[in-house]
Amino acid sequence: MKKLLMATAALGLMAGAGTAEEVKIGVLAAFTGPLESLAPPIADGHELALKEASESGLFLGGSTITAIRGDSTCVDAAAATAAAERLVTSDRVAGLLGPMCSGATGAVVQNVSVPNGIVTISASATSPALSTIEDNGLFFRTAPSDARQGEVMADIILEKGIDTVAVSYTNNDYGKGLADSFAASFAEKGGTVTLNAAHEDGKADYAAEVGALASAGGDALVVVGYVDQGGSGIVQAALDTGAFDTFVFPDGMVGDALVANFGADIDGSFGQNPAAPGEGRDMFAAMATEAGFDGSSAFSAEAYDAGALMVLAMQAAGSADPQVYKDKIMDVANAPGEPILPGELAKALEILAAGGDVDYVGASAVELIGPGEGAGAYREVAFEGGELKVVGYR
Numbered sequence: 556m557k558k559l560l561m562a563t564a565a566l567g568l569m570a571g572a573g574t575a576e577e578v579k580i581g582v583l584a585a586f587t588g589p590l591e592s593l594a595p596p597i598a599d600g601h602e603l604a605l606k607e608a609s610e611s612g613l614f615l616g617g618s619t620i621t622a623i624r625g626d627s628t629c630v631d632a633a634a635a636t637a638a639a640e641r642l643v644t645s646d647r648v649a650g651l652l653g654p655m656c657s658g659a660t661g662a663v664v665q666n667v668s669v670p671n672g673i674v675t676i677s678a679s680a681t682s683p684a685l686s687t688i689e690d691n692g693l694f695f696r697t698a699p700s701d702a703r704q705g706e707v708m709a710d711i712i713l714e715k716g717i718d719t720v721a722v723s724y725t726n727n728d729y730g731k732g733l734a735d736s737f738a739a740s741f742a743e744k745g746g747t748v749t750l751n752a753a754h755e756d757g758k759a760d761y762a763a764e765v766g767a768l769a770s771a772g773g774d775a776l777v778v779v780g781y782v783d784q785g786g787s788g789i790v791q792a793a794l795d796t797g798a799f800d801t802f803v804f805p806d807g808m809v810g811d812a813l814v815a816n817f818g819a820d821i822d823g824s825f826g827q828n829p830a831a832p833g834e835g836r837d838m839f840a841a842m843a844t845e846a847g848f849d850g851s852s853a854f855s856a857e858a859y860d861a862g863a864l865m866v867l868a869m870q871a872a873g874s875a876d877p878q879v880y881k882d883k884i885m886d887v888a889n890a891p892g893e894p895i896l897p898g899e900l901a902k903a904l905e906i907l908a909a910g911g912d913v914d915y916v917g918a919s920a921v922e923l924i925g926p927g928e929g930a931g932a933y934r935e936v937a938f939e940g941g942e943l944k945v946v947g948y949r
Contacts, residue, residue: 583653589784600858705736
């Protein structure tokens with residue numbers, strides 16, 4: 556794979572030298588695969604921020620931003636790598652937004668981002684393993700690590716008086732990482748996991764997997780899977796056999812497709828996904844509605860924030876060269892500085908151009924910690940009357 560570090564550096568330096576240029580940014584999302592129903596609002600979230608910054612006329616001396624999409628699938632690391640390589644080597648993007656899924660993200664960071672010196676910001680890759688990936692300071696995520704989600708999920712379950720659960724997880728980095736994190740936290744807090752077993756996506760029948768889970772027992776079934784794939788297959792098999800009637804759904808299962816698939820059959824079930832309350836989320840939701848997409852969809856707000864952080868870091872650096880602006884991402888994401896909410900990117904770009912500081916709060920109350928990942932706020936949801944309802948935040 557050719558390394559285009561010098562080419563992207565040249566692009567960035569030109570854009571930062573007072574000459575208006577076209578800055579290309581890649582948008583990698585799982586448009587096909589087990590999370591394809593969540594991909595459009597995530598990609599739209601990325602692109603809404605890029606469009607807002609570009610149309611302000613204040614980005615890097617009047618430079619414009621062009622978003623170029625690539626399909627990272629979700630579970631096909633080779634396809635994700637190929638899509639990222641095309642964006643870098645053919646389209647010559649100055650940064651990558653995405654991919655969505657943890658395995659694809661790890662592959663892209665190791666095989667494309669690091670060799671080519673390209674900044675990559677994912678809004679939805681949550682595997683704890685990504686916290687320690689060798690990234691040369693090029694990888695960030697507005698989503699929190701599943702090490703945190705495992706703790707939150709354990710707390711929610713125990714607070715509902717449930718102390719024994721079975722766990723079925725999709726057999727990949729995301730599934731195993733979250734399942735193991737949850738199991739450790741649940742046990743530490745006094746709960747019992749009767750069985751922690753993997754399932755494969757793409758099967759027509761999950762009766763055997765559900766049979767083993769039912770034999771192990773538990774007052775609820777935790778489904779760490781994908782709503783458009785094996786996760787829904789596990790739920791359907793459990794409902795068909797009467798093995799479980801209460802389910803716990805983490806982020807990969809929380810979406811409109813879950814309600815469309817099961818309606819009132821999963822009433823009494825509950826779950827969580829990364830999200831933060833507040834003025835920023837409400838502002839983003841209104842902006843998304845005006846733009847024609849669902850801003851309440853999982854990780855859509857985090858996607859807008861990822862796009863915003865990338866362009867604000869470029870502005871703070873005065874360059875679209877990833878080797879330069881990568882060092883500004885943590886600065887624009889955190890205090891000190893003027894708080895910036897969705898729809899205020901022009902204000903932020905103006906402040907940065909004048910040499911000031913911003914604290915990007917955004918749609919998901921952005922606070923990047925440690926290796927450049929979200930600190931971790933979660934939306935708690937419940938399924939009642941065939942509908943998904945938000946019942947609180949943690």
